[in-house]
Amino acid sequence: MTPETGVKAIAGTQADVQMADLLDDKARDEALQFEAAGLYLDLRRQKLDLDGWRALLKQAEGLKIDAQIARLFAGEIVNGTEQRPALHPACRNAALLGDAPAGAALSEARQKTRAFAEQVGRPDCLDGHPVRRIVNIGIGGSDLGPRFVYDALKAFRRVGIDTRFVSNLDPADLDDALEGADAETTLILVISKSFTTQETLMNARAARAWIVERLGEEGVAPRFAAATACPDKAREFGLEEARIFPFPDGVGGRYSLWSAAGLALEVGLGAEVFDRLLAGARAMDEHVATAPLARNMPVAKALIDVFNRAGRGLPSRCVAAYSSRLERLASYLQQLEMESLGKSVNAEGGPLAESHCGPLVWGGRGSDLQHSVFQWLHQGLDEAPVDFIAIADHGRTDERVRALNANLAAQGAALTHGRVGEGELAAHTAIAGGRASATFVMETLSPEALGALLALHEHKVFVEALFYGLNPFDQWGVELGKSLARSILSGDMAGFDGPARDLTHRLGLD
Structure with missing residues (x-):
């Protein structure tokens, strides 16, 4: 029996479980609440009793997750189809690789980006001019990750520097990013792993033409920088060696914000904020590597997501972030999860055991979703588990924050308990309830908490891939x-x- 087949069998034993009846079980309460690296996770609103949860943990034991995490952290080959390691944990902690050359290269690259971040803060960075506008040109992981993190941590951005992002080939995208910018004070970052990505290079050429039109050819070199795994191609594009920041092939695009590909974050937010982001991710790395299986937060979330997808057959999951700053979280997770788990073959090239892969991920800002898709979530014919993302902000007394968080708490309860219809419209007003949700809580939207949240989802995806038996690091x-x-x-x-x-x-x- 494969792990996925085992999960399906466990789900069969839970068919008659009523979620609302499980919420007074103190032992289950303790088992399904987790705290790590400044995050709290509540998994009690799931169609799963304590015996079912223990059975899932038993399935996880057979996967030897701790040994697989150790292989990932040590830089071993975990991407079999491309014969590469996955070095994103080492980007935030090069010491994981010991004395290996890859670790030394990552440390050297970090020193180089750090020096550049400090240079960006000087008033003469751009040929005697200060940086006032940063334009990050990339697509996929070279755009989504840095763009999401920058939006989320906008309150921490460097004073006087506006960072914008370009990914679309529609000329309006670059036009909007350059709107109101002064060429003399604009820094263009070209982020491309291969430095052959069509969208990125076309936009980079258009940005170059914009600089040349205003400052001439001599204005280009001081105002362009790049992060890439192919420095030679960046040099062919005309970039100066000092402004080319390498990262290794072993860093996948959707995991690359921790590397030089996150240059816009290090220069736009500042080195101190970027270090705090890395520290939060390292705290989650430490947790996933050392916490017992039953108390391991990324493993627990992976088990629930596999249970809902492969066990219960639910094809999608909604991410409802109750924070404007986290508006792009669902888009970020779409790439991380769907590019990693959207496969039809196992790691050996055969068919997946139960014809399941990861779910479709969708969502947005929770308060907005309540006035649109939550109707479907509550009364539609299909169930989609919901991940609620909350920011406690206990120190704030703003009535809007209180109302925002009250709505989040209410929606989770409504999905669980539903409502009995009354009167002539009873059939229309009745809501069945019994629909699954999970809740994450951050005390504040700090760089550390955000780093932990992102690392948690990276590790969750890795564990899910072990269940499905697929390679989460390629994207053919x-x-x-x-x-x-x-x-x-x-x-x-x-x-x-x-x-x-x-x-x-x-x-x-x-």
Whole structure:
């Protein structure tokens, strides 16, 4: 029996469980609440009794999760299809790799980005001018991670420096990022692992033209920097060696914000804030590596998510963040989880045991979702578990904050208990309840808490992949569309079907 098959069998034993009846079980209460690295996680609102939870832990024991985490942290090959390690934990703690050359390279890269972050703070950084606008050009992990973290920690940004992000090929995206900017005080960051990504290079060329138009060719070099795993290609693009910041192939795009690919964070927020972000992630790394299985927060969340997806067959999960600063959390998790767990084959190339992979992830700001999709969550025919993300902010007395958090608490209770319909509209007003949710609480939205939250989800995905038996570190599906787009742009339509040919004509691409 595979771990995933075992989870499905456990779910079968829970079919008649009534969630509301489980909430007075003190032993279950203790088992399904977790605290680590400044985060609190409540998993009590799940369709799972204590015996079921213990059975899930038993399945997890067979995966030897501690040994697999140790392999990840030691920089061993965990990405089998590409024969690479996954070095994102080492980006925030190079000591994990011991005396290995990769660890020394990461330390050297951090020293280089740190020196540049300090330089950005000087009034003569840009050929005698200060930095007032940073424009980060990237896509995928080179955009989503840094963009989300910057938005989340905007209250900590460097005074007088505005950081904006560009990923879309629509010219309006770059136009908006440069709106109101002075070329003399603008720093362009080009973030691309391969330095061949079409969207990134096209936008970088457009940004270069914008600088040249205003300052001439001599204005380009002081105002461009890059982070890449292919420094040679960055040099071919015309960037100065001192402004090229390397990171290794073993850092996947969706995990890369901890590396030089997070340059916009280190320079836009400042070195101290970035260090605090790293410290929070390291605290979660320490927890996942040392906490007993039954008290391990990332493992617990992974077990619940696998239980709901593979066990109960629920195809999606909603992430409802009750914070405007965390508006992009769902988008960030979409890439992290769906690019990692959206696979149809196992790590050996065979079919997945139960034809399950990770769920579709969606969501947004909780207070906004309440006035739109929560109708579907409460009364729709399909159940989607909800992750509530709360910020306690105990020190604040603003009535809006109190109302915001009251709404979060109320929605979790409503999903659990529902409502009995009354009167002539009883059938319409009745809400069944019994729908699963999990709640994360951060005391404040600090760099440390955010770093811990992101590292938790990285480790959660790693554990889920062990259950499904797949490789979470490759993304071959992403590459196919890119390859076909290049063929269309080159005029090579061999092998394309009629609708594709018609569309290229309609769009003026032929």
